[in-house]
Amino acid sequence: MPERKPRADALRNRESVLAAADALFARCDSPESVTMADIAAAAGVGKATLFRGFGDRTGLIHALFEMRLAPIRLAAEEGPPPLGPATPPHRRIPALLDAVLCFKIDNRHLALALEGTGGGSPYAAEHYERWHSTLQEALEHLPGPADSAFTAHALLAATRADLVEHLLGQQRMTRDQLRSDLKAYTARVLGSPASVD
Template sequence: MDARRPRKDAVRNRAAVFAAADALFAQCQSPQNVTMADIAAAAGVGKATLFRAFGDRTGLIRALYAARLEPVRKAVEEGPPPLGPAAPPLVRVPALLDAVLCFKLDNRHLAMALESAGADSPYRTEHYERWHTLLRDLLEQTPGPAAAGSAGFAAHALLAATRADLVAHLADGKGVPREELRDQLADFTASVLGAGTGRGPASGRGAGC
């Protein structure tokens, strides 16, 4: 047996922990109300098991978030246009932001838990650094105003429009429909790119939205 391969019970426990944490964060009024003890009890594992596997509560949230985000990451890094590397920047930028927004809409309970986890602010997470670097590099290749020496700041500004707290405020607090949010983000992105408005064929769309 390969010692590097996780045991079947460890794989089952991890899946049970992720499912339990996902459900608890989705049902809670505030992410801060969900404790490691709550997750352990819901998953049917010992609390010590969680700490051994994830280090702490933030580590667990980060691991769960990364697992849920994996399909988006794969589509961006390996997939076909409009998200994949073969798409031109003016198509790929709005497609990436649309995919991130859709992910936040579908997983805002989890995104809120991560964004409220203290030291793991949205600006210090691995996925934020990945998206920001990619957006900055793509913006530098566009002919619009974002390429004129401010691509890094423009990338931050575009990603700020997909923050979980803003998405939750608009979708839950203000009742803005999903498609309207996507259209508004597409228009904002187009204004930054200087590439017209709307979520038409040239602007691209995220995968699975």
């Protein structure tokens, strides 16, 4: 039996819900303050539509995060340099980490909300495993770090949404400072000089 295509109104509702959730997370003071009722009201749909389409708040946050992250993920999986798999690891790893960091800076509240949906652990979130395995695979092509799995975890820890929020919000670091510090840290971990491209 062929798979049924979603109805046009269901697709419109999904797009409206994602757009409304995106706007609410972008301007909220705290990701916890955005409720399913808020999103339903902003999208002009009933709460039942949200639960039918996304299962729960976590499912909605995952869908929104994936929609936002898809272009970066696609570039990392099959794109050209500097993110794509054909890039030498010593250039690709800093580029991947910079892309993740910039994404989390640009989507601070959404990233915080997602990291809070992994059963209390951001490491249980689906996107984390993808980035970890991508970095680990790249690290395995370098002569430096012996434990590529741990090194990938340690590098990703520098891009955690709660750390990004702390450094930008409480420590008043700028985007450029944060990117520069991450680049220098990554170069030290990889044992290469922090060159400016």
